[in-house]
Amino acid sequence: MEHIVIIGNGIAGVTAARHIRKLSDKKITLISAETDYFFSRTALMYVYMGHMRWEDIKPYEDYFWEKNRLELRRGYVKSIVPKETTLLFDDGSHMTYDQLIIASGSTTNTFGWEGLELEGVQGLVTKEDLEALEKNAPNKKVCPHAVIVGGGLIGVELAEMLRTRDIEVTMLVREKAFWTSVLPHVEGALLSQHIQSHGVKIIHETNLDRILGDSNGRVRGVVVKESQEEITCNLVGITTGVKPNISFLEGSGIETDKGILVNRKLETNVPNIYAIGDCAQQRDPIGNRAAVEAVWYTGRMMGEVVAQTICGKETAYNPGHWFNSAKFFDIEFQTYGWVQPSSKRKDYETQFHWKHQDHTKFITLAYDKNEGTFLGINTFGIRMKHEVFDRWLTEDRSIDYVMDHLKEANFDPEFYAHYEHEIRSAFKNKTVTA
Template structure:
């Protein structure tokens, strides 16, 4: 019986295992050193915040794996021997495979900061990270302050976690405005203000110099590079992005760059070896999509696609239009298509931006200045329907038509405020001014 080994039991690896099982009787082994059972990584923060318990973020009961004949092996893969099709583990055990799927995810970025491996320092990615945060930042009595290094989505989640327990938080963000490498200026500035309103000490345009240790080897303070200021703290969160977790592949013969290089069928340069999820680097990325997509839903999609190919129905990865969603404290954020910061825009791109004068609600729409084709939208504080924007992007709708019909995409509950009339009025006024 053919044996499929999958390194990684995150959303990409587990989706691949489930869909391979639906289509075949192959032997399947899921390998992970993080946890015995699959959990929803995006829900880790809610365990710390008390909204959920650990068992609530496991999508499947523990009996699911035996019932579906998916074997689970715990351990760190030390070497991938592609010549002999076997995995060698740190405990000296080994596992033979016929086909291998690498779905080993990401790891938090570390940039060689002195003290980055001290006790009381972690990322916010794994169950072990959650346990570290719980141990060193359980309450404001034990943790007088937490320092977060880096902005972005993981940084803001960690800040919200600590503030939920009334722990003071300082954020060191190297950009001049929060997440302005992704968000247009108006949106980024709104998030700056919102973070400060939640009593988070936001330091923009600064970098970490080092993390200092106490006599027991635990983090006790950080030094700000630009000013030399020492900030005392009991916990340091490293959230300066993530990178593919591929160090163990360096002598395998599998071609890597930033991640594991794959073609549109998610195949590596080695026959019968595939890569999916955060660790995969597309050699032919779709449209403006980045070569490495560290996003939950793309990991799930790649898992479904690779299962088709492994089971004899070779299928290309076609993720469609870009979309994503997140939360900046209590502001919900969605993006469909492409809305770049102005410094990253092509010459043909134009933006229409509307912001409510009182509420933390805004939208930015991107369009082609000559053809007026709708290119993308960011929304803050308004829930929009994915399928509507996916359709409008596919149909290459005119920007005037999109703004006029925004109400069709609204997904907010019945008694929520609606803003589409104000948005359309502002849009028409801008057109008149330009005319």
């Protein structure tokens, strides 16, 4: 019986396993060094915050795996020997495969700062990171003050988590406003204000120089690069992004760059070896998308695609229009299409910004100033329908059409407030506030 081995039991690997099982009777083994069972990584924060228990973030009951004949192997793959179709584990054991899917995910991206090895310095990517956080910052008495290096989605999640335990938080953000590597400056500035309203201190245009430790090897502070100011703290959260977890592939002959290089069918340069999820890098990026996409839903899509190919129906990865969602404390964020930050904005792109007077609801619409075509939307504090914007992007609707039909995108008009009239009026008058 053909043996499919999947390295990694995150959303990409588990989706591939589930869909291969739906389509075939092949033997399937999932390998993970992190946990016995698949869990929802995006829900880790809610365990720390007390909203959920660990067992609540496992999407499937433990019996699911045996029932569906999905074998689980707990272990760390040290290396791959493609010529022998063999995986070598760090405990000296090995496993052979017929086809291999690498779904090894991401790891915290660090930049060689002095002091990274100190106790109390950590990222927020894995279950191990969550367990370390419980040890390093169980309460305000043990951890009065934390410094978070970097902004972005992981940074704001960590800040929210720590604030629920009344721990003081300082964020070092290198941009002039929050997450402006992704968002227009006006949105980043509003987010900076909102995050600070939750008791978080943000120091903008600031970089970490080094991390300081005490005589016991525990963090005691950080030094800011620009001013050489020392900030005393008991925890340093490294949230400067993630990178593909691929160090174990060295010497395997599998081609890598930032991630594992794959074609549209998610095939590597080695026959019968595929890569999906956060660790995969498209040789030719798709449209405006990044070559490496560390996003939950793209990992799920890749898992579905590779299952089709492995089961005899070659399928190309086609993720469609860009979308994503997140949360900044109590402000929900959605994005559909492309709303570029200032550094990436094309000559033809113009943007319309609207904000409510309470500063917790704001949007940006991007459109082609020459053709009038709708390009994308960012929404904060206003929930809208994915399917509607996805259809409008496919139909190349004009910005005027989108404005005239904006109420159709209201997520649930019965329960959600209406702002479409104010937004449309502001657009026609070219003002920016309600």
